[in-house]
Amino acid sequence: MTIEILSELDSLAMAVLEIEEDIKDYMQVAAILESLGITREIARSYGFEDVFSLSKAVMELIDYYKSRQETVSEEKRSLTEKLKEGVVLFLLGLLSGSPWLLSTISFSLTGVSLYSIVNADIKVATVIGLALIASLLATSGIQSVFMRKVLFYTYQLAYGVALRFLTLYYLIGTSTVIFSGILFYLLLSPVFPPNLTSLGLIYFLALSMLWLATAPLYALKKYTVLFLVFVMALFVVNVALYESSLDFVRAHIYGIFFGILASMIYLFVYIYVRFTLIRAVSEETVVRLPSLSLTLLLGTPYFIASVLYFLLIVADQLVVWTRVGSPLLMDLNYETGKNLALLILPPLFGLVHYFLIKLYKLIEEGGRSRIRDRIEYCRTVVSFYKRAIFSVIIAGTLILLLIYFLSLKGKVVWKVSEESLLVLRAAGIGNILLAVVLINSLISFYLYRPKLMLYSLLLGLILNLALSFLISQRYGIYYASLSYLLGCLASGVVSSLQIIRSLRRIDYYYYTAF
Amino acid sequence: MTSEGTYPYFRGGVSTWTHNLIKKLPDIEFYIVSIVPSPFFRISYDLPRNVRGLVTIPLWGEEQPGEHFSPSCLSVLRRVIRTGTSEVEEEFIPSFKDFLEEVLSGGKNPRRMGEALTAMRKFFEDHEYKKTFKSEALWKLYISKLGEDKLYSNMEVSELIDLARVLQHFLRVLIFPFPEGDVYHSSAAALCGVPAIVSKVKEDIPYLLTEHGLYFRERILDTVRLVKSLPAKIFWLNLFRAIVLANYNYADKISPVCSFNVNWEREFGIKEGKIEVIYNGIDVNRFRPLNVRRDEDVKRIILMARVDKLKGIIDMVEAFSYVKEEVRNAVCQVFGPIVDKEYYAACMRKVKELGLEDSFLFMGPTNQPEVEYNRADVVALPSISEGFPYAVVEAMACGRLVVATDVGGVREALEGCGIVVPPRQPRELGKAISEALLDEEMRKELGMKAREKAVRLYSEERFLADYLRSYVELLSEKKIGGMSK
Numbered sequence: 001m002t003i004e005i006l007s008e009l010d011s012l013a014m015a016v017l018e019i020e021e022d023i024k025d026y027m028q029v030a031a032i033l034e035s036l037g038i039t040r041e042i043a044r045s046y047g048f049e050d051v052f053s054l055s056k057a058v059m060e061l062i063d064y065y066k067s068r069q070e071t072v073s074e075e076k077r078s079l080t081e082k083l084k085e086g087v088v089l090f091l092l093g094l095l096s097g098s099p100w101l102l103s104t105i106s107f108s109l110t111g112v113s114l115y116s117i118v119n120a121d122i123k124v125a126t127v128i129g130l131a132l133i134a135s136l137l138a139t140s141g142i143q144s145v146f147m148r149k150v151l152f153y154t155y156q157l158a159y160g161v162a163l164r165f166l167t168l169y170y171l172i173g174t175s176t177v178i179f180s181g182i183l184f185y186l187l188l189s190p191v192f193p194p195n196l197t198s199l200g201l202i203y204f205l206a207l208s209m210l211w212l213a214t215a216p217l218y219a220l221k222k223y224t225v226l227f228l229v230f231v232m233a234l235f236v237v238n239v240a241l242y243e244s245s246l247d248f249v250r251a252h253i254y255g256i257f258f259g260i261l262a263s264m265i266y267l268f269v270y271i272y273v274r275f276t277l278i279r280a281v282s283e284e285t286v287v288r289l290p291s292l293s294l295t296l297l298l299g300t301p302y303f304i305a306s307v308l309y310f311l312l313i314v315a316d317q318l319v320v321w322t323r324v325g326s327p328l329l330m331d332l333n334y335e336t337g338k339n340l341a342l343l344i345l346p347p348l349f350g351l352v353h354y355f356l357i358k359l360y361k362l363i364e365e366g367g368r369s370r371i372r373d374r375i376e377y378c379r380t381v382v383s384f385y386k387r388a389i390f391s392v393i394i395a396g397t398l399i400l401l402l403i404y405f406l407s408l409k410g411k412v413v414w415k416v417s418e419e420s421l422l423v424l425r426a427a428g429i430g431n432i433l434l435a436v437v438l439i440n441s442l443i444s445f446y447l448y449r450p451k452l453m454l455y456s457l458l459l460g461l462i463l464n465l466a467l468s469f470l471i472s473q474r475y476g477i478y479y480a481s482l483s484y485l486l487g488c489l490a491s492g493v494v495s496s497l498q499i500i501r502s503l504r505r506i507d508y509y510y511y512t513a514f
Numbered sequence: 515m516t517s518e519g520t521y522p523y524f525r526g527g528v529s530t531w532t533h534n535l536i537k538k539l540p541d542i543e544f545y546i547v548s549i550v551p552s553p554f555f556r557i558s559y560d561l562p563r564n565v566r567g568l569v570t571i572p573l574w575g576e577e578q579p580g581e582h583f584s585p586s587c588l589s590v591l592r593r594v595i596r597t598g599t600s601e602v603e604e605e606f607i608p609s610f611k612d613f614l615e616e617v618l619s620g621g622k623n624p625r626r627m628g629e630a631l632t633a634m635r636k637f638f639e640d641h642e643y644k645k646t647f648k649s650e651a652l653w654k655l656y657i658s659k660l661g662e663d664k665l666y667s668n669m670e671v672s673e674l675i676d677l678a679r680v681l682q683h684f685l686r687v688l689i690f691p692f693p694e695g696d697v698y699h700s701s702a703a704a705l706c707g708v709p710a711i712v713s714k715v716k717e718d719i720p721y722l723l724t725e726h727g728l729y730f731r732e733r734i735l736d737t738v739r740l741v742k743s744l745p746a747k748i749f750w751l752n753l754f755r756a757i758v759l760a761n762y763n764y765a766d767k768i769s770p771v772c773s774f775n776v777n778w779e780r781e782f783g784i785k786e787g788k789i790e791v792i793y794n795g796i797d798v799n800r801f802r803p804l805n806v807r808r809d810e811d812v813k814r815i816i817l818m819a820r821v822d823k824l825k826g827i828i829d830m831v832e833a834f835s836y837v838k839e840e841v842r843n844a845v846c847q848v849f850g851p852i853v854d855k856e857y858y859a860a861c862m863r864k865v866k867e868l869g870l871e872d873s874f875l876f877m878g879p880t881n882q883p884e885v886e887y888n889r890a891d892v893v894a895l896p897s898i899s900e901g902f903p904y905a906v907v908e909a910m911a912c913g914r915l916v917v918a919t920d921v922g923g924v925r926e927a928l929e930g931c932g933i934v935v936p937p938r939q940p941r942e943l944g945k946a947i948s949e950a951l952l953d954e955e956m957r958k959e960l961g962m963k964a965r966e967k968a969v970r971l972y973s974e975e976r977f978l979a980d981y982l983r984s985y986v987e988l989l990s991e992k993k994i995g996g997m998s999k
Contacts, residue, residue: 022743022747022748024747024748024751025751027730027734028734028751030731031734031735032734032735034731034921035898035899035921035937035938036937036938037919037936037937037938037939039920039925040777052777149577156574156575158552160554161554286556287554288553288554290576290577290578290581291581291582291586291587293586293587294578294581294587294590297587297591298578364672365672368671368672369670370667370668370669370670370671371660371661371666371668371669372661507653507657507671507674510675511653511656511675511678512648514644
């Protein structure tokens, strides 16, 4: 072989390496050489029989160059960038809790929220409260069944299918709401006077439709839109009540209706625009829905988990209502305590969002460890998870102390009695643990393992129901809040253990998240 | 007829080939098995009457495999119940282990691969797919097999997870119904050959394999672009090599569309007797010199190609800028759909940068390619990878001079009747086109030769006769084999 040919081979090896650094065999070299225009004739002019023989010779040179690979150090992010990212994630999480946060703020400032009004008749408040709980239960399951599909197709840019699914969700959701509404009416009518039953039905239908309409905003992580929708809805309620002097029922209905309309319009426009754009560049896209029965079957565990979650939150309240009056009557002190305790959740949602996004990133990208080091990778994930839980509990405790202190000093708008403070203490701790349950639920959904949560939620619910029944009978209704605490504690501990067990083998669990 | 990413959902050379073959052999009944990326594609062809059925296999886009096509909730439930840990460990894991070992070794024993695929398919007749692939035993097998290998153990966990998930998607091909045919014909030595391999192992159904582009070669070029780490790259290449080798091994006959492909097939150790080149055929009565209205004031270059990286359109933009220096009244028109939007944007930027907005034009697809060829002075093809492109043969049949890059079977087609230049060398391409545009005599002479060669070698009649003969031969060989048994 002449010096000239050797030099040519050297150039070829460099050219191949320029295109592909990781060359393993001569067939790779052959494919790249051919794409560079090296033909059998050219190979022959170098004295080789064909491109493959030439490739084998080039491969020998490449083996030499392969040892010269440079490692590129990862770019380090500055503290400001990290802080900025943290704040944004926290705020987004905070916005995701905006329905509760805004309702509470509005109630504190103006005496009216989307579904309550200060100084309302206690029977009216009970019926509305029942409607609120029933609406959450009636819609939470169906939301999780359909929203995971809307999300699945949106991520795949199959916007046409997502749009069709959204329509189907609204249709089936509305049918479910109507059916549940009839059931709700039939259950209420024997025990409440007709005017209250009708009022309950109106609130049930309106609130159910609001939860249905806004659920996709959660699923698609459109938290800012969610926030704006609730701000505007509350604005409408306040204007209708105080400026237009409408009665509070109408004011509520107008506000809720506005929220429903705004969410639905936004979602249809959002997905439709994307669908149109995709169709414009890809003529092949066709809308084809999967089997509905399979969709329902796959969504059943998510359905059950969501319903259990909401039942866990309200079980003690329902038991207390049965104790106060026949058949059901709200206790204002208990409700005040529980509502004040709800204020802990929005900032915790911010933290939960921050930690979850970081955890998902760690799971997805942190898998940079080699196969042989995977145990270390799992340990890192578990330790991050523990840190997240610890931070949420500490932050929750500090927020609870703050709210408790302000309530004690009479710095909140509501009148806070001793009884309410008792409920606030127990339900507050319960809500901190509920945030832990929420983290665990979201991780289990992320891993496509909703079943991980079913036992712990069921255990928490049974404990809450049974204990609130027993405790309220023996020590009085206000101690029922302790059963909520214990229910959340049991659910939080058991689900955390389940999640830790899964994260210890996160390589396997993440692989099966399909 | 099995295909992957082509007929009847996507337009292109392989789809044209499939459509023509099926349509022009009306006495043969065809079932189509089409592997597609997702279930959201529209059929792009009117299926000929002799198509008796279409099985669509989406590899992605489904949460539950098959949920868009065989929606039976009860059957899924039944399968889930039947799929216990012990069934997976005893009945599935051994064949999956064979499959995985074959993949890791790059297909050292293609027979073992074929048997493993067949056994896995049999398992999925009664068991649930997702539950099987979610089994912990399967994951442990992955970890142990890759972990014990010196090279693969350097793979990142995230890569391993990705690979395991992609394998799970690829093997979805095993759960869809395979039609009962007398002959299986695959249009690539790819995943779409799996139904043919399984049918061959199970029932000795004859298998005819046609290779347009070279699947393995194309995957090598893909991994260059898409896969970052060395162990993952090697895993991918070995996977594709194993699939290709299984196809080559089980195919009774391999019909590449050009001799260029034979070099690669030979390199894989395929016996010569198994290979017969069957060139793509076109309707030489439709594609012929026509009297069409032409603007004599301009010199027209046309490209009949989809806007895609592999077609080298950016090189053509640059080449055209050199042409414009020599031939001021030249225009260049690209006929074909935009399949890569980003690439199209890059092409447009280049057009703008070189000030060619008025003369380098993207025309979109055309229904009358024969008219456009006849309007052209030169037909160009600047591709960086090709099999045996229809655009070249059609332009030849229209008596046009073709200037193309020397990739795939292009040189074979244009030998003695066209001009080939090295790929990715816009200056060379521009120079050749300018010379052709300025030399009318040469254009006429080479155009006539091209037409004569196209009629002689690339006619539809010959193409159909060759495939019909192949089907009959395979069937009769099977019958003789069966009788002798």
